[in-house]
Amino acid sequence: xxxxxxxxxxxxxxxxxxxxxxxxxxxxxxxxxxxxxxxxxxxxxxxxxxxxxxxxxxxxxxxxxxxxxxxxxxxxxxxxxxxxxxxxxxxxxxxxxxxxxxxxxxxxxxxxxxxxxxxxxxxxxxxxxxxxxxxxxxxxxxxxxxxxxxxxxxxxxxxxxxxxxxxxxxxxxxxxxxxxxxxxxxxxxxxxxxxxxxxxxxxxxxxxxxxxxxxxxxxxxxxxxxxxxxxxxxxxxxxxxxxxxxxxxxxxxxxxxxxxxxxxxxxxxxxxxxxxxxxxxxxxxxxxxxxxxxxxxxxxxxxxxxxxxxxxxxxxxxxxxxxxxxxxxxxxxxxxxxxxxxxxxxxxxxxxxxxxxxxxxxxxxxxxxxxxxxxxxxxxxxxxxxxxxxxx
Amino acid sequence: xxxxxxxxxxxxxxxxxxxxxxxxxxxxxxxxxxxxxxxxxxxxxxxxxxxxxxxxxxxxxxxxxxxxxxxxxxxxxxxxxxxxxxxxxxxxxxxxxxxxxxxxxxxxxxxxxxxxxxxxxxxxxxxxxxxxxxxxxxxxxxxxxxxxxxxxxxxxxxxxxxxxxxxxxxxxxxxxxxxxxxxxxxxxxxxxxxxxxxxxxxxxxxxxxxxxxxxxxxxxxxxxxxxxxxxxxxxxxxxxxxxxxxxxxxxxxxxxxxxxxxxxxxxxxxxxxxxxxxxxxxxxxxxxxxxxxxxxxxxxxxxxxxxxxxxxxxxxxxxxxxxxxxxxxxxxxxxxxxxxxxxxxxxxxxxxxxxxxxxxxxxxxxxxxxxxxxxxxxxx
Numbered sequence: 001x002x003x004x005x006x007x008x009x010x011x012x013x014x015x016x017x018x019x020x021x022x023x024x025x026x027x028x029x030x031x032x033x034x035x036x037x038x039x040x041x042x043x044x045x046x047x048x049x050x051x052x053x054x055x056x057x058x059x060x061x062x063x064x065x066x067x068x069x070x071x072x073x074x075x076x077x078x079x080x081x082x083x084x085x086x087x088x089x090x091x092x093x094x095x096x097x098x099x100x101x102x103x104x105x106x107x108x109x110x111x112x113x114x115x116x117x118x119x120x121x122x123x124x125x126x127x128x129x130x131x132x133x134x135x136x137x138x139x140x141x142x143x144x145x146x147x148x149x150x151x152x153x154x155x156x157x158x159x160x161x162x163x164x165x166x167x168x169x170x171x172x173x174x175x176x177x178x179x180x181x182x183x184x185x186x187x188x189x190x191x192x193x194x195x196x197x198x199x200x201x202x203x204x205x206x207x208x209x210x211x212x213x214x215x216x217x218x219x220x221x222x223x224x225x226x227x228x229x230x231x232x233x234x235x236x237x238x239x240x241x242x243x244x245x246x247x248x249x250x251x252x253x254x255x256x257x258x259x260x261x262x263x264x265x266x267x268x269x270x271x272x273x274x275x276x277x278x279x280x281x282x283x284x285x286x287x288x289x290x291x292x293x294x295x296x297x298x299x300x301x302x303x304x305x306x307x308x309x310x311x312x313x314x315x316x317x318x319x320x321x322x323x324x325x326x327x328x329x330x331x332x333x334x335x336x337x338x339x340x341x342x343x344x345x346x347x348x349x350x351x352x353x354x355x356x357x358x359x360x361x362x363x364x365x366x367x368x369x370x371x372x373x374x375x376x377x378x379x380x381x382x383x384x385x386x387x388x389x390x391x392x
Numbered sequence: 393x394x395x396x397x398x399x400x401x402x403x404x405x406x407x408x409x410x411x412x413x414x415x416x417x418x419x420x421x422x423x424x425x426x427x428x429x430x431x432x433x434x435x436x437x438x439x440x441x442x443x444x445x446x447x448x449x450x451x452x453x454x455x456x457x458x459x460x461x462x463x464x465x466x467x468x469x470x471x472x473x474x475x476x477x478x479x480x481x482x483x484x485x486x487x488x489x490x491x492x493x494x495x496x497x498x499x500x501x502x503x504x505x506x507x508x509x510x511x512x513x514x515x516x517x518x519x520x521x522x523x524x525x526x527x528x529x530x531x532x533x534x535x536x537x538x539x540x541x542x543x544x545x546x547x548x549x550x551x552x553x554x555x556x557x558x559x560x561x562x563x564x565x566x567x568x569x570x571x572x573x574x575x576x577x578x579x580x581x582x583x584x585x586x587x588x589x590x591x592x593x594x595x596x597x598x599x600x601x602x603x604x605x606x607x608x609x610x611x612x613x614x615x616x617x618x619x620x621x622x623x624x625x626x627x628x629x630x631x632x633x634x635x636x637x638x639x640x641x642x643x644x645x646x647x648x649x650x651x652x653x654x655x656x657x658x659x660x661x662x663x664x665x666x667x668x669x670x671x672x673x674x675x676x677x678x679x680x681x682x683x684x685x686x687x688x689x690x691x692x693x694x695x696x697x698x699x700x701x702x703x704x705x706x707x708x709x710x711x712x713x714x715x716x717x718x719x720x721x722x723x724x725x726x727x728x729x730x731x732x733x734x735x736x737x738x739x740x741x742x743x744x745x746x747x748x749x750x751x752x753x754x755x756x757x758x759x760x761x762x763x764x765x766x767x768x769x770x771x772x
Contacts, residue, residue: 001398003772286755290703293770387668390664
């Protein structure tokens, strides 16, 4: 056993820290640390800066811009970017569709899409969930019927995050309704400017617009846009959902947000006094810090000891506890803001600090974290079933 | 960075697991052992000595085996897995650790050699009835002629009645000193009683009792005490991990086999989700406790080891309460009975929680140091 990073990993951490704190445009990092919404342009510039340095898609095959990093190095890369207030590369491109095309797509699809995907020249949207297929994804009903060299797609997707910016959407569609539900699904890439495709925004409780519904009304898609084989889409989806274990718990950004809350609390009391003198609040912060430490160490255990390719059992803890703590810190922010948390509609003339004004929208927004990516109840089901062997 | 055991460490674990698994093959065996004084099994202690487990953390020139905190943690965790009542952390990590940290070369050779051989079981008499977790004793030490005497009361002293040698903390000019006291010394009385987890503790009164300073006479040993207590807190964390792992395994097995309403309990999602949460608690505690051991191994500054131990103890307190309480609840009534094991695990976890500072105590300490850092950094 050993605590220290190897010399090589320590040097790597230093290299990443230097890059993220000096090479990502300051306006982007300021927006992240102010907990404001990033614009499309900022997200694109951020990922392009990383891609120019060759570190936007380290999890891809080396041939397509990946890095042959160890799981620990990928963890360090991910943590350092979050600590520096840098948004991770757009997940739809970097962690979802890119690896699937690289692993299962034809050479033609790879050449056509992967460089543009890595550079965010194409903004991908995810078309998996449907109104009746959330955590039970295999129940999806959007159909793709082959007519000559085209699929005709009909149906509806929902919860399409940032779909308003999307150029292309990767979808799971039903190509064979006669077999068991997992067996008749295909993985199809669809140009979002296609006739018959419409995007409708969904307004959320935080007042923001980040998810959408996408409707397909006789949308014609060339068959060459099929990834891999017809009716094998479920396997690719499982690969997509399972291959990104690093970074599943947003430890770095939660740590940064908690440290920020602590700093803010130092003058947030009546007359500018420190709220840290309130023993209950101090204890809440200290306990969250300790829980985050436990989570981070668990993530380190997982990445340091997953060399043989098998997932470490404790990895299932990461998503569950990661979102619990992410949400707890957004809740803490609202408590620290107190009555100032109500000033969400105030503009620049307000005397209420911006971080207090954004506290509640953030809190409400992050209720999503325990729902998406397999709800926390699904995570508990996985732990009970696959780790503890409790199968009802 | 590496969180896994090497092959020698795995061999040690397997050997200790084999020995203790045989010695405590059922909770009934443990009950029989804890029913009679001294509350643990001398033969098992002797076997641990023969295996080398009692001398692990000590320097070879003092009669030890020159291993380190990882090896100690392995033994402690196996002790916890079967909740063996032998006083491993108390005698080896605490009492032995103090001798190693504060004793003269002569004292170290004499005491540690005998401890490692299993012929001398020392106890640390530190806790006082009105002191909670305070580091400042009210037992006083006075120099008299060319010797020293102690006056006051220590209680509860774990293993105090069986101990062959007491290491006593006492107020000296300018701080806290450490003293060696023989159990048959003049003016010493000790009364033994059972603790709720099957252990033994004692009331020990000193009335001008002759004592030998451990290390330099009259010196303030507060720093040594704090460091050794931190090491013991971490070792207790491993003992708790072993106990929590068994409590979860026992509960999981029960959910698979026990039928109610004609089906196994694991058919009910409300129960399996609670077991999943127990697993989450255990893994988070395991990460923090293992990390604290590595901080100790790393030779970090004393204050960093003390903070790491506090963080580990806080996580163990939360996890121990959660897992212990749920183990009983998921078993139902049988979990309440003395014939069944999980209640004993919950008892032991409760005891460990309150040894050397409970979760509330450590959280309170950590709450006062929020200003010292922005984020908590686990790696040096």
